[in-house]
Amino acid sequence: MxxxxxxxxxxxxxxxxxxxxGWRGHEPxxxxxxxASxxxxxxxxxxxxxxKEAVWELYNTYWDSWITETDFKNIRDAGLNCIRLPIYAHNHMDDEGNWRLDETGAIDLSRIEWTVNKALEYGLYTILDLHGAPGSQNGAHHSGRQNGALLYSSPLYQNQLVEFWEALASRFKDNAAVAGYDLLNEPSETFPRRMGDQVVSLYDRLYQAIRAIDPDHIIIMEAIWWWDTLPNPQQKNWENVVYSLHYYQWQNNEDFTVMKNAVDGWIQDAQKWGSKYNVPHFIGEFTLFGNAESWNYGLQxxxxxxxxxxxxxxxxxxxNNWGMYNAAEQNNVADVATDDFNTIKYKWSQWNTPExxxxxxxVINAMQKATSGRNLKRPTQAFSAKLEKQAEPEIVGMAN
Known part of the structure; x- marks a missing residue:
């Protein structure tokens, strides 16, 4: 494991x-x-x-502001060695499946590549997370689209999804600074209820498509919301996979005893199912809310x-307490329905972290305490770019 x-x-x-x-896909x-919601x-x-082209000018202004080089340094200095990058498909492909191309005529993945390269400069791995799939994988605002989980009823969107991951795998298959491919964020045919067989079927289709291109990178599959929504990978002949869960304890979360019990339960489930399935446990998303004792205990x-x-x-x-960095003031929030073009552009240029x-x-202190002295593995320019599977252990994904 x-x-x-x-x-x-x-x-x-x-x-x-x-x-x-909140970077490559807004969550209001x-x-x-x-x-807009x-x-x-x-x-x-x-x-x-x-x-349409003005939309790109506005968004490029926002993207240049929300995350800059300083942010990668902040993440490294907090004792971390990894970022998970939420990706919104429509930053790269339109609703009909037409790719946005760069000046050379290639598929434009430049923002993703910039992120991976900048993370590498600061000793951080990148997990590529498809947060908003074509048609939406859950119909929730954080997928980018709220008019239904259309992915499951549309062969067009399913084909776009496969093509999207094939493009990512082709571009990053020899890049050892990418720690893994997180196939779909919180997918469910009936979100927020548990996912079903259609998600597992899509996972299998994506697994086969990616493995035909990239036999080596870790593939991350999310269980929504319980381990048993995913099969034993041996039943599917899935190799080099990691199972992921997201943890949010919504009730009484300022109470340390409540949060301690939640953390203990999550860990017990992970040890039980991780051993049964022989897969590592990746907590792709979580917060421990406002109690410092909860953060220290949970991360430890x-x-x-x-x-x-x-x-x-x-x-x-x-x-407060959802971010490593928080902004209490909510000035410069652009209203896309009423603000004029220049106002939106100005407001979206005003969100850099230092200012x-x-x-x-x-949060930061708890991170530093939890990772202190652990001699974290970091990507370097000297790594071997090709990854390779081994019979034992099966879980690999980062080259030395």
Missing amino acids: DIRDNYGAGKEAHLYGTNLG WMSPLAG NEWDARNILADRFG QFTETGSHWTTWSYKVMGR YFSPNPT
């Missing part, structure tokens, strides 16, 4: 990090979007008002029991 370096034959490699949430509760509606509103327990984790999220507007966000010592 280990992730190991040196082609799977070396030392254990543990992933501890955070999500770059945590990032500066008003006038999701990306799909926001972009349609902006395109109707200003034209996750780390000491062998789990891999990325908090939700790196920076958050207007909600508008404050570090959250509750």
Whole structure:
């Protein structure tokens, strides 16, 4: 149940990090979007008002502001070695499946490549997380689209999904700074209820498509919300996979006893099912809310029991203790329905971390304590770019 370096034959490699949430896909509760409740509606509103190409000018301004080089340094300095990068398919492909191309005529994945390369400069691995799939994998605002989980009823969207992952695998198959491919964020045919067989079928189709291109990178599959929604990987002949769960204890979460019990339960389930399935446990998203004791206990327990984790999220507007960096002030929130073009562009240029966000010592201190002295594996320019499967252990994904 280990992730190991040196082609799977070396030392254990543990992933501890955070999500770059609210960046490549707005979530209005945590990032500066008003006038629409999701990306799909926001972009349609902006395109109707200003034209499709103007939408790209506005979004490029926002993307240049929300995450800059400073942020990768902040993440490294918190004792972390990994980022999970939420990706929204419509940043790269339109609703009909037409790719956005760069000036050379190639599929434009430049923002993803920039992130992977900048993370590498600061000793951070990147997990590629498809947060918003074509048609939406759950119909929730954080998928980018709220008019239904259309992915499951549309062969067109399913084909786009496969093509999207084939493009990512082709581009990153020889890049050992990418720690793994997180296939779908919180997928469910009946979200927020548990996922069913259609998700597992899509996972299998994506697994086969990716493995035809990239036999080596870790593939991450999310269980929503329980381990038993995923099959034993041996039944599917899935190799080099990691199972992921997201943990949010919504009730009485300022009470340390409540949170301690939640953490203990999550770990017990992970040890039971991880052993049964012989897969590592990756906590792709979680928060431990406002109690510092909960953060210290939770991160320490996750780390000491062998789990891999990325908090939700790196920076958050207007909600304390969800971010490593928080912005209490909610100025410069662009209203895409009423603000004029120049106002939106100006407001979206004003969200860099050093000027508008404050570090959250509750979270950062707990991270530093949990990872201190662990000699974390980090990618370097000297790594071997080709990954390779080993018979024992089966879980590999980071080259030395």
